[in-house]
Amino acid sequence: MTDELEVLDKRLSRQDLLKLAAVAGGAGLLAGRTGAANAALDRLAAESGRLQVLDWAGYGYDGGQAMFAAYDKRYPKNKPKFTVMANEADALGKFQQGVNWDVFRPYVGWVRYFAESGLVQPWDTSQIPNFKLLNPLMVKAGQYKGKQYGIPEDWGYDAILYRSDKVKPKARSWGLLFDERYKGKIAWYDDASTMLPVTGLYLGFKDPWNQTDAQLKQAQKFLVSKKNLVRTIWSSETALWQAFGSGDLWIAYAWPNDWVQMRKKPKPGLPVVYMFPREKALAWVGMLMLLKDSPRPKLAHAYANAWSSTASGKWLEDNYGYGHANLRAKPSSSDLVRALKLGDQKTFGPGGIAHIDRHIPRRDVYAKVWEGVKSA
Amino acid sequence: MSVEAEAGVPTASHARRRRSRLDLTGPTLLGFPVAWLVVFFVVPIGIVAAYSVDALSITTGPHPVTLTGWRQLVTGDPFLGHVYLSLFWKSVKMSVIVSAIIVALAYPLAYYLALSGTKRKYVLLLLLIAPFLTSYLLRVLAWKVLLGDQGPINSALSSIGLTSPDHPLTLIYSQFAVMLVLGYIWLPFVALPIFVSLDTLDRRLLEAATDLGASRWQAFFRITLPLSAPGVFAAFLFVFIPTLGEFVTPSLVGGTDGYMYGNQIADLFGAGFPDWRTGSVLALFLLGVVVALTLVFARFLQPRQVATD
Numbered sequence: 001m002t003d004e005l006e007v008l009d010k011r012l013s014r015q016d017l018l019k020l021a022a023v024a025g026g027a028g029l030l031a032g033r034t035g036a037a038n039a040a041l042d043r044l045a046a047e048s049g050r051l052q053v054l055d056w057a058g059y060g061y062d063g064g065q066a067m068f069a070a071y072d073k074r075y076p077k078n079k080p081k082f083t084v085m086a087n088e089a090d091a092l093g094k095f096q097q098g099v100n101w102d103v104f105r106p107y108v109g110w111v112r113y114f115a116e117s118g119l120v121q122p123w124d125t126s127q128i129p130n131f132k133l134l135n136p137l138m139v140k141a142g143q144y145k146g147k148q149y150g151i152p153e154d155w156g157y158d159a160i161l162y163r164s165d166k167v168k169p170k171a172r173s174w175g176l177l178f179d180e181r182y183k184g185k186i187a188w189y190d191d192a193s194t195m196l197p198v199t200g201l202y203l204g205f206k207d208p209w210n211q212t213d214a215q216l217k218q219a220q221k222f223l224v225s226k227k228n229l230v231r232t233i234w235s236s237e238t239a240l241w242q243a244f245g246s247g248d249l250w251i252a253y254a255w256p257n258d259w260v261q262m263r264k265k266p267k268p269g270l271p272v273v274y275m276f277p278r279e280k281a282l283a284w285v286g287m288l289m290l291l292k293d294s295p296r297p298k299l300a301h302a303y304a305n306a307w308s309s310t311a312s313g314k315w316l317e318d319n320y321g322y323g324h325a326n327l328r329a330k331p332s333s334s335d336l337v338r339a340l341k342l343g344d345q346k347t348f349g350p351g352g353i354a355h356i357d358r359h360i361p362r363r364d365v366y367a368k369v370w371e372g373v374k375s376a
Numbered sequence: 377m378s379v380e381a382e383a384g385v386p387t388a389s390h391a392r393r394r395r396s397r398l399d400l401t402g403p404t405l406l407g408f409p410v411a412w413l414v415v416f417f418v419v420p421i422g423i424v425a426a427y428s429v430d431a432l433s434i435t436t437g438p439h440p441v442t443l444t445g446w447r448q449l450v451t452g453d454p455f456l457g458h459v460y461l462s463l464f465w466k467s468v469k470m471s472v473i474v475s476a477i478i479v480a481l482a483y484p485l486a487y488y489l490a491l492s493g494t495k496r497k498y499v500l501l502l503l504l505i506a507p508f509l510t511s512y513l514l515r516v517l518a519w520k521v522l523l524g525d526q527g528p529i530n531s532a533l534s535s536i537g538l539t540s541p542d543h544p545l546t547l548i549y550s551q552f553a554v555m556l557v558l559g560y561i562w563l564p565f566v567a568l569p570i571f572v573s574l575d576t577l578d579r580r581l582l583e584a585a586t587d588l589g590a591s592r593w594q595a596f597f598r599i600t601l602p603l604s605a606p607g608v609f610a611a612f613l614f615v616f617i618p619t620l621g622e623f624v625t626p627s628l629v630g631g632t633d634g635y636m637y638g639n640q641i642a643d644l645f646g647a648g649f650p651d652w653r654t655g656s657v658l659a660l661f662l663l664g665v666v667v668a669l670t671l672v673f674a675r676f677l678q679p680r681q682v683a684t685d
Binding site for chain 1: 434435436453454455456457459460462463520521524525526527546548549627628631632635639640643644645646647648649650651652
């Protein structure tokens with residue numbers, strides 16, 4: 001209750017308070033009832049201002065506005081204001097800036113970290129009508145201690161992309177990223193929380209997301225020994241496409257969208273294959289999270305509902321080449337259906353083709369090990 | 377108005393006004409830049425220093441003040457060893473090579489512009505700094521195209537039979553690419569201070585040297601070079617300091633081989649899992665080294681005497 005009053009207090013300007021007093025006082029005098037005053041309170045307590053969203057580039061008014069078009073239409077005075085986050089670490093830094101963020105969108109492996117950090121609050125899924133349309137497996141991945149901290153939205157794989165005219169893999173394996181035959185033509189992805197689990201999968205570790213110190217040292221030693229094969233460690237998709245297009249790279253750790261884009265432009269596109277390794281690919285899921293101190297939680301729920309709609313999901317699939325958690329959303333492109341393995345019912349489950357990315361208890365140590373690889 | 381004032385004779389009020397104007401001018405002129413320096417340099421450095429000892433932290437929960445970050449820089453880390461210092465040393469070497477080479481390249485250019493007597497020296501100078509009229513990023517990206525495996529350089533080498541299309545010269549994503557692009561980017565910065573020091577050279581000294589029988593080389597080594605040394609040292613520092621902490625160019629053309637100390641700092645602040653403590657330690661260490669080098673080099677920046685023996 002105290003929290004609610006504090007939030008209300010922040011939202012009401014002096015002018016609003018005077019109006020409230022006048023309406024409440026007048027209503028009390030004339031009708032002797034509180035009904036009108038309550039109505040006025042409801043009206044004035046309605047969430048105001050623009051929704052503050054921290055999201056990845058391409059998901060705001062820089063091309064991704066179709067994802068929240070329904071929200072914009074319904075709340076034209078509260079349109080989202082976007083700040084770009086480069087990654088979850090960047091988002092953590094931006095939380096220091098004193099802005100009252102409402103929503104941000106980290107990936108599934110970070111759900112538990114943010115839930116435990118106290119920076120976020122669980123969603124009230126009853127306020128998100130489209131929630132029931134979302135993939136139950138991904139919904140579960142967004143939960144922590146039985147509460148829904150993450151609303152699953154976009155998803156995709158981390159697997160291997162290669163030029164079929166230049167590369168002949170010996171096996172369907174992550175080992176292609178460490179293949180001596182293609183020295184100088186390989187790109188890794190700049191992310192400790194995926195590269196180290198992938199290395200762990202390749203080396204046969206039991207739990208690649210929770211490696212022991214000895215395993216981390218072994219993974220680090222292995223990666224350092226293979227680094228001479230690697231031309232670049234990418235962090236920008238467009239740079240990756242350009243490097244493939246110019247022939248600088250033939251093999252990369254990549255996402256489905258990279259495969260789609262490289263086949264598309266320029267015509268006839270590059271001869272590229274998106275390979276799912278036998279050790280299993282990784283699958284990531286974007287999770288909308290609600291900040292603990294959000295001054296506009298109701299608007300945030302409406303925003304999450306817009307993102308979760310079938311129309312938004314289909315738009316995302318057709319335009320960005322990623323999957324969407326809304327099970328009714330189906331891409332128009334048969335290429336993408338194949339790349340996302342949408343026909344495969346066992347995609348993520350036991351015997352499926354991918355591990356859903358998960359919580360890394362010692363994320364700081366993983367980051368340090370990865371820095372050691374890059375700096376070596 | 378009094379007769380004295382009209383006649384320009386200073387009166388007491390006149391002097392008071394002038395004094396008060398002077399009193400106001402000094403602090404105003406000094407105050408703003410000092411305040412600017414304090415707000416945008418000293419305070420941020422203080423904040424970074426606070427992060428380096430965990431007095432400030434971006435993680436939630438208690439965070440007692442600690443010197444762990446500084447200790448690990450010196451003693452090493454179980455997973456990293458002395459990788460930060462090794463990377464720093466690698467960056468120092470790369471920056472020294474870039475700075476030395478482009479100072480050597482820029483000197484003849486500046487010499488020609490300043491001492492050749494050409495009437496178009498300022499036009500030529502403008503041409504030298506013309507690349508500045510385009511975006512930094514664009515210039516780096518242009519090199520990315522030029523140095524690519526199928527770029528113009530490799531295509532030319534392949535067409536004359538020096539390389540095969542299947543085995544192009546590895547130019548892009550290398551230390552070489554980083555140093556080449558940094559050199560290209562900073563060349564005008566190097567030429568300018570050298571040009572200024574040569575342009576203000578007292579030519580009569582050269583004439584006197586010639587009159588006294590000195591050869592052109594002797595005059596150059598005994599007069600021109602010593603007198604232009606402050607410009608050369610300034611030029612060297614102009615390049616060395618920013619390239620030491622450079623991270624944009626290495627991240628665009630450096631690949632795994634061209635990763636520099638500046639990239640490490642940027643990564644610690646904004647990639648993987650944020651480690652602002654170590655990032656702050658590395659940033660302050662870099663600042664300390666740069667300040668120390670500047671102090672050492674400062675004595676060379678003073679105008680020098682010409683040898684008289």
